[in-house]
Amino acid sequence: MHIKSQFFEDYTLGDYRETLGRTITETDFVVHAGQTGDFFPHHMDAEWCKTQPFKERIAHGTLTFSVAIGMTATEINPEAFSKGYDRLRFIKPVHINDTIHVKVTISEKTESKKPELGQVIEHVEVFNQKEELVLVCDHILLAKKKG
């Protein structure tokens, strides 16, 4: 974690960064259920899951999303702030012991409502250990312009 100033002009379309991997553990499931209060059997009841088409407990969508976004949080940019996310999609289930990694690509740069800020889209892709895409979303940054 470190600080690096990046203005709107400094973001280059097509640039990307990739994280290392992290194994999603049963502990992560239990901690996330405990934090959110979502104890749905899809995440918490191994016996019931065996009777379902997906066979195994499935990570909360918000767990995979939160961990993946956290994995990309390595560089603090004081010139930008997060506006939100678009097109968050759960493509494939994440199971206990899957190992995920994340790729973030600068996919769009547009003007914003305020002339001193530009909007940057970071396209976020989360892959499992088989390189299958499990989650995507578009992170919306508002970045100051230099001039």
Added chain:
Amino acid sequence: MHIKSQFFEDYTLGDYRETLGRTITETDFVVHAGQTGDFFPHHMDAEWCKTQPFKERIAHGTLTFSVAIGMTATEINPEAFSKGYDRLRFIKPVHINDTIHVKVTISEKTESKKPELGQVIEHVEVFNQKEELVLVCDHILLAKKKG
């Protein structure tokens, strides 16, 4: 938490449900940092925050989102599944000791690519104890049709 079948036809535009409240604690911040690995000083360094315009530690966007979505997880609908979220926006910062509650409104019903499924949008609004809107998003459900 209970099971209740709801088909596409059972969702009525404008219907809404509201959760009780939950206070977001310092513990939630620390647990979320620990789960996601995001220890940015915005969330974790009370001294630095004092020197910033926002003065106090700010909840991770993924914390408010995850807790709010978890608060709505009370009814299991075996006829629908979550496709993802659109237009997730962080409207106002959430600070330690803020108490949030959530309102979910059926805001849109459309056909989906598969004729046997319809798409339902649940518009999610998260409010703090001053009834200020702090986060919004659109939850996308795919629900089976009855017939």
Added chain:
Amino acid sequence: MHIKSQFFEDYTLGDYRETLGRTITETDFVVHAGQTGDFFPHHMDAEWCKTQPFKERIAHGTLTFSVAIGMTATEINPEAFSKGYDRLRFIKPVHINDTIHVKVTISEKTESKKPELGQVIEHVEVFNQKEELVLVCDHILLAKKKG
């Protein structure tokens, strides 16, 4: 979780409710040891347990009890409050990966010392995935009378 008023008169002997299931994980053992400070080898030392008649780590009695009671906490009744528990018994050990569910039956209704309150007993039964009874107790509620 929702609010529903129930007076003494509204409780009917023999009525019952059942929860969905929840798998008790190694994480639950570790979190419970951490919360209570009870690191007895029965719960925490897999090697020593292999040398004992029960072979595997056993859940703290307070873990099974707390989780089971929590699983029944779905309906807030503003007309009643909890006085305590009687006849809490640990019938069979709960091991890591056991999946428990809970049945709560209205088993007794009596007058209380205060004429405006009646005493209701909820008989709580906790079962594992083999439908073996692992824990029982009697929850004592004091509920307001209507009139």
Added chain:
Amino acid sequence: MHIKSQFFEDYTLGDYRETLGRTITETDFVVHAGQTGDFFPHHMDAEWCKTQPFKERIAHGTLTFSVAIGMTATEINPEAFSKGYDRLRFIKPVHINDTIHVKVTISEKTESKKPELGQVIEHVEVFNQKEELVLVCDHILLAKKKG
């Protein structure tokens, strides 16, 4: 934590032991809600509690009970095992920042159904920092006889 053999004959009526103190923190509330899934506003919604007669968040009964019992878990007796608890009563609410300590007194010794075992009652009293009794229960031990 250490091992000390104590047979039925070794328990003396009236003997007692007392624990040191432990402050019940907001973290304990949040961790216990997360472990049990009980997010009732009595424990988790500081704003709503302000509108109630008790004014402040109240510890889950199972939290105070679990922590108190854990505080007494210092001596492993291979000659006895826990059968359960009787007369568990919540006498006064425990709030965030209350500091509890526990007194355990040998209050009863009786024969059990099995002639080789005797039943010992440990009367457990939990006090707050004002020396107010907040919780009591009777722990039922079955202890081997010497001869």
Added chain:
Amino acid sequence: MHIKSQFFEDYTLGDYRETLGRTITETDFVVHAGQTGDFFPHHMDAEWCKTQPFKERIAHGTLTFSVAIGMTATEINPEAFSKGYDRLRFIKPVHINDTIHVKVTISEKTESKKPELGQVIEHVEVFNQKEELVLVCDHILLAKKKG
């Protein structure tokens, strides 16, 4: 946990105490990463570890150290305080499901800078379930003299 006064003169060279065992779980790894913010793949990425000479995730040095020291925290001595540690060495990796126990030996007694205090070294050895030494360190205590 109990209080026992021990002055410098009360420590005898060669005296030792041994703890019971504790299994280091995946949960411990995840909780420690979450507490420290160290999500290095050596501890958190099971897939990457398979490609390394050590094959399996390795406990953080600070995890093994912290748990081991915690396991020895059974007796509070109001006449002594901890100055620090010397010669902390990570001898062998600790993996998930290893069970550790700790031996503490009084290995050295010397004068300190202050005449009213003496310095005591507790040599700490941490073993796994195969009785292999995995970590050592020297705990430095400053203890009051009797007279």
Added chain:
Amino acid sequence: MHIKSQFFEDYTLGDYRETLGRTITETDFVVHAGQTGDFFPHHMDAEWCKTQPFKERIAHGTLTFSVAIGMTATEINPEAFSKGYDRLRFIKPVHINDTIHVKVTISEKTESKKPELGQVIEHVEVFNQKEELVLVCDHILLAKKKG
């Protein structure tokens, strides 16, 4: 967190790096007690601490050490590994709400027993928000030589 190869020759005496800050919370105390099993009243009993010269709960030495070392874990060097720590000293107590930051200085380079490795000492200093030194230690790295 990223990977950067650094050989023995690449370490320069006097070079240093500094971390951002992190506030040590009550949650950190409770989580650390729960992980280590050390519930000594110095860390956990606010009432008792008021009667002591230090007045307030004090962080476990292993908590400050673990968090501080974790804060420096930003760069993975595949050419070096950790041998251990020397001269770990607890200089001043750390209390709840103190904010710490860490400075790591290359303070020593020496030959090791194995000719292909050199020993590097990272001197670690932990400061609170008043820039008071609270903990120091020497991290011992063994780094491969280039040639």
